[in-house]
Amino acid sequence: DTAVSQTPKYLVTQMGNDKSIKCEQNLGHDTMYWYKQDSKKFLKIMFSYNNKELIINETVPNRFSPKSPDKAHLNLHINSLELGDSAVYFCASSRTGSSSSYTFGSGTRLTVV
Amino acid sequence: DQQVKQNSPSLSVQEGRISILNCDYTNSMFDYFLWYKKYPAEGPTFLISISSIKDKNEDGRFTVFLNKSAKHLSLHIVPSQPGDSAVYFCAASPITSGTYKYIFGTGTRLKVLA
Numbered sequence: 727d728t729a730v731s732q733t734p735k736y737l738v739t740q741m742g743n744d745k746s747i748k749c750e751q752n753l754g755h756d757t758m759y760w761y762k763q764d765s766k767k768f769l770k771i772m773f774s775y776n777n778k779e780l781i782i783n784e785t786v787p788n789r790f791s792p793k794s795p796d797k798a799h800l801n802l803h804i805n806s807l808e809l810g811d812s813a814v815y816f817c818a819s820s821r822t823g824s825s826s827s828y829t830f831g832s833g834t835r836l837t838v839v
Numbered sequence: 840d841q842q843v844k845q846n847s848p849s850l851s852v853q854e855g856r857i858s859i860l861n862c863d864y865t866n867s868m869f870d871y872f873l874w875y876k877k878y879p880a881e882g883p884t885f886l887i888s889i890s891s892i893k894d895k896n897e898d899g900r901f902t903v904f905l906n907k908s909a910k911h912l913s914l915h916i917v918p919s920q921p922g923d924s925a926v927y928f929c930a931a932s933p934i935t936s937g938t939y940k941y942i943f944g945t946g947t948r949l950k951v952l953a
């Protein structure tokens with residue numbers, strides 16, 4: 727009964743491949759996010775969806791495409807993977823207008839070789 | 840441009856003593872601040888928050904202090920326990936139309952020695 731679950735937990739793939747990471751939350755939140763933690767440990771926001779609508783889209787290569795089929799799911803598809811995409815990707819969710827915390831998933835460690 | 844900075848990558852403290860973790864920010868538009876705790880192979884978990892209208896918020900052993908003029912916040916843990924050993928992130932967000940977009944620092948690894 728994990729609140730925010732991401733799959734897979736680990737992903738190793740070759741350059742040039744296309745891969746997807748899935749995220750689901752069962753908290754009834756209406757806003758979901760993708761964050762990237764790179765090798766320097768920066769946690770940077772990539773995207774945010776509110777009720778399936780994109781509300782935050784940071785400067786991210788358009789090889790990254792989020793998709794939200796419903797407000798409980800936010801998937802991240804990455805085309806033509808590059809070495810620099812190697813990072814830990816965290817999904818999170820929150821309630822609109824709530825100043826309090828995000829609830830994070832446990833992360834997906836992506837390694838591009 | 841790193842808007843939220845945690846200049847100490849690591850900190851070691853004896854069990855029972857106070858741990859003080861620091862965070863500086865550059866954007867005066869930030870209105871809300873959070874501290875997260877992260878264990879290895881897990882996502883960050885929320886610890887404590889403070890809004891810009893306050894200068895202190897306390898929750899059990901955890902207290903966050905905000906100095907807006909210095910653009911500085913700190914997390915105090917008293918007394919420190921071995922289970923507090925983790926990476927601590929501060930995060931800050933402006934409030935724009937009810938939307939929060941948190942920017943995180945790079946974290947401070949706290950080790951509490953038994």
